[in-house]
Amino acid sequence: MTDSPDAAQHGLLSAELLLRPGKTANAFEETVQRLLQTIRLGLIAPGEKLPAERELATMLAVSRDTLRDAIASLTEAGYVVPRRGRYGGTFVVDPVPRGTPVVDANGELRERRSVPASEIEDTLVLRNILEVGAVRQAALCELSGVDRERLWQALDDCSAAAPEEYRRHDSRLHLLIAELVGSPSLVPLVADVRMRVNELLDDIPLLAPNIVHSNAQHEAIVKAILRGHPDAAAEAMAEHIAGSEALLRGFLG
Known part of the structure; x- marks a missing residue:
């Protein structure tokens, strides 16, 4: 297969995509x-x-x-x-x-005084890609009895958490879903984007109605995973993420 003249002249991908500093230097x-x-x-x-x-x-x-x-x-x-x-x-x-x-x-x-708008947008897009993909894959996995119990426990812990502890248990549930996929490379990526999301969430109020709604969405996500329904799991996670995104855009602009 020969390269198209336009591709050769203009380049389909720029080397600058990868020739840039890594996130951590040492x-x-x-x-x-x-x-x-x-x-x-x-x-x-x-x-x-x-x-x-x-x-x-x-x-x-x-x-x-x-x-x-x-x-x-x-x-x-x-x-x-x-x-x-x-x-x-x-x-x-x-x-x-x-x-x-x-x-x-x-x-x-x-401490960072503010997060640039471009980074907020990047975080929201990346989270959607990673977490919707992760939950879809988790629903396709053959989970052991222990892993199924871990999911229920994480869901219960999140539902019972006091407001000041909610984001910690929320994060643990999302990380567990990534872990269940079985890809060692996925968990650090989800952890990184979760840290970025939490940084944004820390700047907006945590409202009781939002917690109730979030818990209902968590339950839908977990049940879809346990039933082995990847489309339903992905749809529930996408709805969950869209809700957080709407809150962040509303408060942070």
Whole structure:
């Protein structure tokens, strides 16, 4: 098959699509990002202890020095606190600070004052692609009894959550759906977009009617997955995401 003259002249894809800086520049930034995701998405709850240093360094595939530097930054920013003694270790603070910090040029965590409109749009589009695709695939999977029970438990936890705990349990449910797909590459992508979505949601009020509506949509999503109905699961997730998007556009413009 020969290339078309127009394609050769103008190029179907620009090299600039990929020849650009990566999201994280070094192991320290990547480690801070993963720890922040683990904390802010509720995989380690407020008041709970992080894994031991040696174990955590192995899990993250970084040196213990890099891990210590990352934990020191999170400690300074108020996300974790060290405790000494027999039952000591590094613990997630309770409550977890609001907002999603970024690593600045000096390697320090700082809060962003605002999110550019272009980034908001990118986040909303990416979330729709990732999460609708993930839930469709999850509904096609043969789930074990344990995984089915995990889904029900995540749904129950979300429905019973107090308002101040709602986003943490909401995030856990969405991450679990991604995990059930069985693609190791998918979970970090969903975690990343979920962090971006939560950063936007933190800037708008969490209203009781919206929680009730969200819980009803969560139930529809989970039931469609468990019944093995991919189209219904994708439709329910798309409706759920559209509701969040409408709220964000209404409040953030």
